[in-house]
Amino acid sequence: MTSMTQKRYFDLNTYFRNRYGGRVHKITVDAGFTCPNRDGRLSQAGCLYCNDRGSGTGQHRMGLTVRQQLERSRAPVIKRFKTERFLAYFQAFTNTYAPVDRLKQVYDEALEVKGVVGLAVGTRPDCVDARRIDLLASYTDRALVWVEYGLQSVHDQTLKRINRGHDFAAFEQAVALTRERGIKICAHVILGLPGETPAMMHQTAETLAQMGLDGIKLHLLYVVKETSLDHLYRAGRYSPLEMATYAELVCDVLERLPQSLVIQRLTGDPHPAELRAPLWALDKKASLAAIHSLLERRDSWQGKALGLPLPDHFGHPQHSAAVSGE
Numbered sequence: 001m002t003s004m005t006q007k008r009y010f011d012l013n014t015y016f017r018n019r020y021g022g023r024v025h026k027i028t029v030d031a032g033f034t035c036p037n038r039d040g041r042l043s044q045a046g047c048l049y050c051n052d053r054g055s056g057t058g059q060h061r062m063g064l065t066v067r068q069q070l071e072r073s074r075a076p077v078i079k080r081f082k083t084e085r086f087l088a089y090f091q092a093f094t095n096t097y098a099p100v101d102r103l104k105q106v107y108d109e110a111l112e113v114k115g116v117v118g119l120a121v122g123t124r125p126d127c128v129d130a131r132r133i134d135l136l137a138s139y140t141d142r143a144l145v146w147v148e149y150g151l152q153s154v155h156d157q158t159l160k161r162i163n164r165g166h167d168f169a170a171f172e173q174a175v176a177l178t179r180e181r182g183i184k185i186c187a188h189v190i191l192g193l194p195g196e197t198p199a200m201m202h203q204t205a206e207t208l209a210q211m212g213l214d215g216i217k218l219h220l221l222y223v224v225k226e227t228s229l230d231h232l233y234r235a236g237r238y239s240p241l242e243m244a245t246y247a248e249l250v251c252d253v254l255e256r257l258p259q260s261l262v263i264q265r266l267t268g269d270p271h272p273a274e275l276r277a278p279l280w281a282l283d284k285k286a287s288l289a290a291i292h293s294l295l296e297r298r299d300s301w302q303g304k305a306l307g308l309p310l311p312d313h314f315g316h317p318q319h320s321a322a323v324s325g326e
Contacts, residue, residue, distance in 0.1 A: 006310070007313060007314050008254075008292075008295045008296075008300065008301040008302065008310065009254050009263045009295075009301065009302040009314065010259055010260070010261065010262055010263055010302060010314035010315050011262070011263050011314070012215075012262055012263065012264045012265075014313075014314055014315045015215075015262045015315055018315050019144070020085055020117070022083065022085065023081055023082060023083030023085065024083065024085045024086065024087060024117065025077050025081050025083050025085070025086050025087075026086070026087045026089040026120060027069075027070055027073045027074075027077065027086050027087070027088060027089060028089050028091045028092075029059075029066055029069050029070065029088050029089060029090050029091065029092075029110060030059045030061075030064075030069065030091070030092040031066055031090055031092070031095060031106045032061075032092075033090075033092065033093045033094055033095055033097050033098055034093055034094070034097065035093045035094045035097060035124070036094065036097060036124070036126070036127065036165065037050075037124075037163070037164075037165045038052070038093070042165040043163060043165065045163055045228060046163070046227075046228075047162055047163055047164055047165075048161070048162040048163055048194070048227065048228045048229045048232075049162065049190070049221060049222075049223075049224060049227055049228075049229045050224070050227060051224050051225070051226060051227050051274065065109070066088070066106050066109045066110050067109050067110075067112070067113055070086070070088060070110060070113040070116065071113060073086075074086070074113070074114070074115065084114075084115045085115055085117050086113075086115050086116050086117065087116070087117065087118045087119065087120050087144065087146075088110035088111070088113070088116050088118070088119050088120070089120040089122070090106070090110075090119065090120065090121045090122055091122050092122075094122075094123050094124050094127050095121045095122050095123050096121065096123040096124075096127050096128050096132045096147075097123070097124070097127045100131050100132060100135055103132065103135060104135055107119055107121075107135070107136075107139065111139065111142075111143055116143075117143060117144060118143045118144030118145060118146070119136075119139065119143060119144075119145050119146070120146040120148060120186075121136065121145070121146070121147050121148065122148040122150065122188075123147060123148065123149065123150070124149070124150055124165075124166065125149045125150075125151065125166060125170045125171040125173070125174035125175075126165070126166040126170040126174075128147070128174050128177060128178070129177075130177065133177050133178055133181060133183070136178075136181070136183050137181040137182055137183055140181070140182035140183060141182075144184070145182070145183050145184065146183070146184040146185075146186055146214075146215065147178055147183050147184070147185060147186070148186040148187075148188060148215075148217070149171060149174055149175070149185065149186070149187055149188065150188045151168075151171045151187045151188055151189060151208075152164065152188060152189060152190045152193065153168075153189070153190070153193055153196065153200070153201075153204050154168045154171075154203065154204045154207045154208070155168070155196070155200055155203070155204070156168055157195070158193050158194075158195060158196055158200070161193070161194055161195055162193060162194070163228070171187070172211075175211055175212075175213070179212060184214040184215065185213050185214050185215070186213070186214060186215035186216060186217060186262075186264055187208055187213055187215075187216050187217070188216075188217045188219065189204055189205075189208070189216060189217070189218055189219065189253070190219045190220075190221050191218060191219070191220060191221065191241070191246060191249045191250070191253070192220060192221035192240060192241040192246065192249075193221055194229075194232070194238055198249060198252065201249055201252070201253065202252055202253070202256060204253075205252070205253040205256040205257060206256050208257070209256055209257050209258055209261070209306070213261060214260075214261065214262060215261060215262035215263070215264045216257065216261055216262075216263060216264065217264045217265035218250055218253060218263070218265055218266055218267065219265065219267065219268040220240075220241065220246050220267050220268055220281055220287075221240065221241070222240060222268065222270050222275060222276075222277065222278060222281045223238070223240060223275070223276040223277045223278075224270065224271075224274050224275065224276065225274050225275070225276050230276050233276060233277060234276075240277050240278040240281075241278070242278070242280075243278075243280045243286070243287060243290055244290065246267070246287070246290075247287075247290040247291045247293075247294045248294065250266055250267075250291050251291065251294050251295055251298065251300050254295070254300070254301070254302045255300055255301070255302070255303070255304040255305040255306075256305045256306065257302055257303060257306075258302075258303055258306060258308075259302055259303040259308055259311065259314060261302075262315075263302065266287075266288060266291055267281070267284060267287050267288070267291075268281070269284060270282065302314070
């Protein structure tokens with residue numbers, strides 16, 4: 001067994017520390033975009049688990065511009081985390097789902113704010129094309145650019161069940177379009193989707209491990225009030241994962257991922273007022289502790305199932321300064 005302080009996966013903190021030698025903080029931005037699964041192009045129902053906020057902060061509805069949102073967050077972040085480096089994280093809904101001129105306007109606006117060193121753009125794999133990828137690639141000579149593709153599962157039957165509106169082939173095509181453009185690619189995966197077995201979730205990890213991605217975010221499927229999933233839950237047709245089960249699945253997934261892949265998240269952050277279940281999802285500290293403890297107890301680490309040994313450190317850190325991500 002290794003020390004309790006030994007890192008067992010390549011986390012976002014280490015990635016940022018290696019790149020910048022100091023703290024970096026992601027500031028969430030709501031640019032007022034929508035989603036083809038909400039505006040009627042695909043449907044108006046949205047994904048099974050998504051509400052009408054689309055993981056957003058609601059700041060755009062308050063009338064705040066991208067610049068105002070970033071500048072409003074800068075001061076408290078500087079005070080709390082002692083950093084003056086930021087990534088503008090376009091999180092709400094689908095942040096390539098607008099005319100290219102509009103996208104350029106908001107990306108430019110973000111990068112003009114003092115201390116913003118890059119962009120993280122959350123989107124759907126069916127909402128990118130050559131022009132949008134060209135736009136994102138145009139920033140890579142002066143900024144860090146991540147594109148975060150919401151995938152959730154590699155299984156088409158699951159994507160159909162959750163009303164995702166695209167298949168796995170759309171993700172493959174988006175990755176092919178993005179790769180080799182200097183843009184970092186992160187995939188979002190949800191564990192505990194209706195109808196998925198542990199074997200299916202393992203297969204998602206094994207498939208993504210072979211695609212040359214740069215990062216992954218793992219999320220617990222939690223029930224948000226007034227969503228389609230909420231209706232299933234209240235009707236007794238869906239039961240969320242227990243914390244121990246989720247921790248087991250996260251460890252299983254980590255073992256199947258290459259050690260070059262940045263683990264940007266191990267679980268999500270539900271809005272307390274919106275969460276229906278499971279209530280343990282509100283205790284992120286306990287959730288992460290359960291995962292870390294289980295990694296130790298079963299002597300597990302990222303890449304173990306691929307036959308990779310536990311390295312002395314992930315990402316070859318060269319600096320000692322801490323970094324904050326999400």
